[in-house]
Amino acid sequence: MIPRKIKLRVESLLARAPSVVLTGPRQVGKTTLALEIASERGAAYLDLERPSDRARLADVDAYCERNADRLVVLDEIQRLPDLLEPLRGVIDRRRREGLRTGHFLFLGSASIDLLQQSGETLAGRVAYCEMQPLNVREVGEDNLDDLWHRGGFPESLLAGGDEQSFEWRFDFIQTYLERTIPALGPRIPAETLRRFWTMLAHNQGQTFNAAVLARSLGLSGVTVGRYLDLMVDLLLVRCLVSWRENMRRRLVKAPKTYLRDSGVCHALLGIGSLDALLGHPVVGGSWEGFVIENILSGLPPHASCGYYRTAGGAEIDLVLALGGGETWAVEIKRNTAPKVSRGFHSACEDLRPSRKLVVHPGRDPFPLGRDIEALPLPQICEELALR
Structure with missing residues (x-):
């Protein structure tokens, strides 16, 4: 255990x-x-x-x-x-x-x-x-790829092989659709909710557009919003809110949505192996959501978070307010040789964060210039846990 x-x-x-x-x-x-x-x-x-x-x-x-x-x-x-x-x-x-x-x-x-x-x-x-699924501080950096691919539910992560892990997650999804959610009272057709859940998986890390999803499902925007509230309430989906502390700029206000467990996201999309994941269009959004969940799992109770994006293209994947006026700007990259965009620099000029960080999948920290630090995921998680 x-x-x-x-x-x-x-x-x-x-x-x-x-x-x-x-x-x-x-x-x-x-x-x-x-x-x-x-x-x-x-x-x-x-x-x-x-x-x-x-x-x-x-x-x-x-x-x-x-x-x-x-x-x-x-x-x-x-x-x-x-x-x-x-x-x-x-x-x-x-x-x-x-x-x-x-x-x-x-x-x-x-x-x-x-x-x-x-x-x-x-x-x-x-x-x-x-209580959240297992995170990188609990399983260790040597198991990082398995944790990302299979997700953090213990039965899925510790399964004897990828096939057994995938089958467990498939059964997990079916149980929620056919038993858990109906037992809570909402009368939602299981297939409709599965399609909605799968659409959110395809849109991992995108801003929530109720109108587009509603048209695809043949539902009203209000109903789609209710579905989202249900999934958030069940701790299956995270809504990352827009950072509103800089009101001088025109900001994107819609929340970004992430399936909170990467393994469940991959199962909904039929991704059965790490190799298949690395070649899938959702790979970037999946990694971003995985990193965010691991970071937030160790966030101090008094801290707050959001994302920052302006209509002009300034953007930060994750903004952390840690108290005492300390703010971290976190960019998330899947590349082990990450480069930050002009939009990140512009956003940092707006917010003037205490630290500017880029989280990457490698094992070593290194400077990127202009006061930007590149950190592996386990290191930023450990730093936050020690606060």
Whole structure:
């Protein structure tokens, strides 16, 4: 089992908050991590997809009283959202007794309803943590190409071969289309949503154009926007917003969209091997999305990000605001001998970032001139993790 960096974050939150919500897509490793924490702490663990475990909570107060001296882990909490109300009373009662932290760890496939309900019901009593697929800091730079090609879901990355990995991702996609999403309530034809998901894969790293996608799918722009919101909510798609701090220039305002796991993107496009990926038109967008997800997986909680593009062609792939007035401009290149465009220089003149960086697939850092640093992906990720 690959040790997960997020474990320290979860344990830190449990040490300062009465309850913690750990979100993430299915099969990302939430349950494995929770069982590890539960084993180390002697915690009680319930899977709310199992009727027998749900039955144990028929009398919530009595169950919590029996387990008052240990952490309680509730997996798939979105199955019983009404449970949050009585748990608030349990937390408040324990607070009055001087027990203020580490009562509950909730796991759930991310949903707006879950986050809203927990935020409203457990306001001031809950902290949030998002678990993402494996990243380069967890698997090491020697496995970088496999991580990019197969993606970061553990079952896909650790499969015995490319064919087994591809089959796992195909089944993952089918499960979301046929079971996970319908279980959340939206009545969306599976084939329509698959086509939408695949279109986003083809447009990896492009600005979102609802009108074009709507015409292709025979839907309204509003409906396509709703589909995008759903995929973002499920942590399957990232919308990278336009950086708006320079209002003197006419900026492109539409978000850029990325499938958050590169392996899922490749499976939707039928890309079954690294060689096939390197010859595919999506290779540049795929690498860009992969780099962005790895960088953002280690971003400090207080940081913010976006992309910068003006109507005149000035552009930065990723802008990071790290606090204290520190801003990094990050350009992403698949070439091991990268060159930056005039648009990057122009954008840097607009934003005047603290650092100008180019992320490349090689192993060594080197200067590019004009205060621009070329860094391998593992190095920038490590630098951010140490902040």
